[in-house]
Structures are given as structure tokens and as C-alpha cells.
Amino acid sequence: MTTDFLIVGQGLAGSLLAWHLLDAGKRVLVVDRDEPGTSSKVAAGLVTPLAGSRFHLPPGLGERLDYARQFYWRLEEASGLTLFHHRRIARLFRDGGEAEVWRDLSTNPSHARYHAPLAIDPAQLLAPHGGFEMREGGWLDVPAFLEHTRQTLLERVSYAIGAVDSNDVSASAAGIRWKNVSAEWIVFCEGWRGARNRFFDWVPMRPTAGDVLDLELPDLAGETRIVNKGGWLLPLGGERFRAGSTYRHDGCDSAPSPVGREEVLAKVASITPLAAKVTGHRAALRPTIRRSQVFMGAHPSHGRVAFFNGLGSKGVLNGPWHALRLAAHLVSGDPLPPQSDLRDLF
Template identity: 40%
Template sequence: MQTILIIGQGLAGTALAWHLWERGVPFLVVDRDEPVTCSKVAAGLITPITGMRLTVSWRYTMFYREALIFYRRCGQRLGQRFFFPRGYVRLLKSEAEMAKWQKRRCDPDMQPFLHPQPPKLDAEVIHSPENGFQQRHAAWLDTPAYLRASRDFFASLDAWVKADVQPADVRDDGTGVEWQGRRFSHVIWAQGWSAEKHPLFSWVPFQSARGTILTVQAEMQGERRILNRSCWLLPRPDGSLRAGSTYEWKFEDANIPDPAQVAQLEANLHSLLKVPAAITAAQTAVRPIIKNQQALMGTHPSHPRVAFLNGLGSKGSLRSPWLARHLIEHLLDAKPLDPELDLQRNGV
């Protein structure tokens, strides 16, 4: 009987656990249960056309289709809604960006995601609302609620434990994996950016980035779409707003917001909104990013019972359901890994 030990209950670890539960495979999730982590801070944005280059997110249709079904299924099991399809309005901030968009908008890969109607934003709320476009097939995941409800469900099955697992605590003897006297067929390390300190994965080229997200109060006159110009703005069902985010490649403390970054984010927010906006909180965490990779998964070259899923960056909400299923099928069914995501092919 296969039994899987999962280290870390962020977006990756949670999706792994759900896929194992669906297959009836025993598992144990071990997590530090810290109040501030990348997955808990994440806004959960899922958007097709992204970035300064205005391109379609890598393999978006495939990932979105699976995420939509996966999160709705989780919500039905737990009696709680986590996944919210939303309109997404991208406002262009400069003449150069507008010129770039005039070229990009005709690309065939853009067409499934472009809404035929202009955004029609309230000029009393938004600065320069006319320069932009509206996207389809965007959404957001309430990541704190999803992670918390999943944790409680796994705990009710005696399949979740709070502990700070160090690499030396997990022993691989070639026939199985052992932790605290319990035996497992495999261990999957899904700890986010802290994996760069794991001795078995020190060769993976992490290039993680710290990010800050604000919680904001402002009167949006009923606007429920996600907006973006210089920063994104997410209206939540409770009436609060979240705004973000920053990218800091050099940092010391993982969870303490940099005042300069908060100030810049606040300035970007005020360049988007005409109405007063009050910042009520700022949260900071580190995105796990692997240099030149969308994500990596697989087993260690010398330890086939020791597996890895990491590097989801800011796309964890979108990509974790598909990636987790793909890794589980590799471990349990010997299905080959996608060559672009295979740790052993791309980790050096």
C-alpha cells in the first residue's frame, strides 16, 4: 500500500493531498501552520493576459480548466465557496503600453480571452478609465479560506499534523521513508522557497521574490471586477479590497513589509483610484520562484522516494491542481513527467 508524506500545506501541498484523498491513497500532511506564508498571503488572482508584455499566461487554458473543476469540487465537499470567476479590467498606463497593446490584441492566442465590450468604468471612481480592455475567464481564489477548510478536513481524518520538519528528520532507507517512527512509500517536499535550504535540493536554482499586498477600504460604487493599472485591485465579498503587489529580489526578513515598498504600492493605488483609499493592513511573504522555470516537480536523482513540487511563483492558485495531479500520477502510476517540468531534466 502506497502512503505519502507531504511536507508543507500551501497551495501545492493542499492540492497534492486532495488528489490523494480522491484516489483513496493514505497520506499525512505535516505543516508548521505559520500565520503568514506565501500561500496564505496570496491574493489568489487567476488572469489570462498578464505582465508588462501583455501576453497570455503559459498554458492558461489547460491550467484554468482543471482549476475551475478542482476548486468547485473542493467547495462542494466542504460546503464552502472558494473560487470566484470575475471580470478583469487591464488599464493601460502609458502611450508605449497602448501602442504595444494595439499590436498584441490581434494575436490569435488573445482572442478567447478578450471581452467584446469595453470596460465602462465609473470615471468618478477610476482615473482615465477609457484606456483599457476587459478579459474573460479570469477568477480569484480565497486562498486563506481554502487552505484553512482543507486543513480542518484533513485533520478530521487524522491526516494533518502541525510540526516543523527538518530534512534530517526524514530518513530514506531505500525501501521506504520514515518520519517519527511512521513509514511511508514516498515523501513530497512542498515547502515553498525554504526548499532552497534543503540539502537534497540545494542544486535547484531558486530565485525567489518577496512581495507585499495591502488590505484597503474604499468606496467602489458596486464595482466587483478586478482592476489593474500599475497595481491590481481585488474587491472581496466582505467589502474590503486587496491591492498589490511588489517584487523584491533582494531582502532580509521574509515577512516584514518594507516601508518604501508599501509607500510605492500606495502611490500606485492612488494613481488608479480617484476615491479615498485607507490602508488597513500590509502583509509580506516570499514567492517560490525557480530561475527560468514555470515550476519543477519529480524525484531526486539519487532518492526516488523523495519527491519535490515547487517554484509556482505567483501562479500557485492557477497551476497547483494540474501540477499536483501530474506528480501524483507519476509517483503512483509511473506516468512520465512533462519534460518542461521535470526536476531531473531542468533543475540544474
């Protein structure tokens, strides 16, 4: 089989790249291990424009956010599916320090687009230090997005289940060979396994394990906003909620842990006094290199071998814009965004 791009991994990164290469008129073959419990399958898929306790406005946020929403909505229009759920975020301050940081920022014109006054019922949500309502947030149904991508690839005979071992890949200036596949490029989108690859074992991957719980919270059934107080609660309809998350840097163990469960439940208890029943518990490893900084581009010496990884905890927001840039780089030689150039890590 001959293709233009062999993409290894169909998580968020591999899926986003595949859509952008198809849009550019390229042939792709995506090979995925088809395993449960990957970061993309467990992720809540939240888009939180002002993240962290300092409500920092990352450079280029507006452009990335606009592009991500446009990209997901374009897929929705073409498929008739609902993938991205636009939701406001009730951001409750954890302490007086957060309230103080926000007091200065709330009058800053650069933040004006992203906030509105908060209204809450104190019997349902705990906000003794106040808070604000964050605009332009939402969540992507990541499993639905992955499944739609997979079906589209299958219709084009562009998807295969399998594990690509980098030792079986031969790379030369003329192109790539893996088993019976010849390609112009191979792009590794392997998530946390990315640095186990013989081409990229120098990438400082630091997987971060995270737990999420599925909950029933009947007394909060009317809440439609995402609620964030460091931890978060995501309404899924009726009394069903998802809650998270933990950040464990203790190696590559992604099994759901009792400690993780208790940590998430403590976060929920700080958000609402209402009783919650746990109906599910999952965990996975986020692919983290430097916080949520994406790294991508061609290998410094193997010119036809490329990498797209490091989506961290902001893959849904940052991924589409980076996939657009990476596709333009691989197809037309456009420059990469300097802060995402993989060669900086070499």
C-alpha cells in the same frame, strides 16, 4: 504510523498535492509548521489569464485554467463553501506602449476568449491610455481553501503540526522513515524554504518578497471587477479592497516594510483618484525558482524523495494542473511535463 505519502508543508502546493493523492486512493500524512504569514496565507489568490505588460498567452493556458476552475468548483460542490470567485478584470493600460502591444493582439484569434470591451467611470478609474476587460479571471480565497483542506485532513487523521528537518529523514529504496512515520514517499512542499533542505540545496530558489495592503475605499464600493494596471485592486465586498503587490528580491526578509507600503499605495494612486484608508499590511516570500515555473518530481538519486515548488506568483492558476501531473507521476509513473521536470535543474 505507516502511510503512502508524507507531505511536508500545507501551503497551496502541499494542499493541492494532498487532494490529488487522496483522489488516487492513497493515504497521506501532511506535516506543517502552522506559521502565520506564509506566501499562501498572504497571497491575493488572483487568476490573471493575460499577465504582464505584453499580454503573453502562456503555452497550455486554456487547459490549466479549465482544470483549475474545475478543481476548485468540485471542492465547492462537495463542501458547500465558496472558494473561487469568478471575476472579470478591468485591465487599464499603464502607457501608450501597452496600448500599442494590445492593438495587435486584440484581433488575434488565440486571444479572443480572454477579452471584452472596457467600460469605466473616469471619475473612479484612471485609464488615459485605454484598456480592456479580461475574461475568465478571478480569485481564490486561499486561506479558506487551506482551512478546508486542513479540516478534511484532520477528519482523516492525516494532518500534524510540526517541522520536518530533512536531517531526520532517512531514505532508501524501500521507503522513508521520519520519527515514528514510515512512508513510501516523502514530498517536500516547503515554499521558499525548499532549498534549505539537505536533499534540494542545489535548487536555485530565489524568494521574492511581496507586500499587500487592506484598504477601505468607500467611493469605489460599487466596483465588482478586479482592477489591474501593473498593480491591482481586489474588491472584497462593500468598501473593503485588497491591493498589491511588490516584488522584492532582497533576500529572505518578509517583514512588511514602509517602502513596500508606499510602493503599493503609489500603484493604487495610479489606478484610482479616490481616497483610500489603509487598514492592514502584510508581506510574505513567494517561492520563486524561474519566474513562475513550477518544478517537481523525484530527487535524481534519492528515488523516494520528491519536490513540488516554484509556484511563484501564479500558484492558483498553475498549481492544480501540476499537482494532477505530479500525483500521476508518483502513483503510476506517468511522465512529467518536460518544462517542469526537477531534474533539469540538477
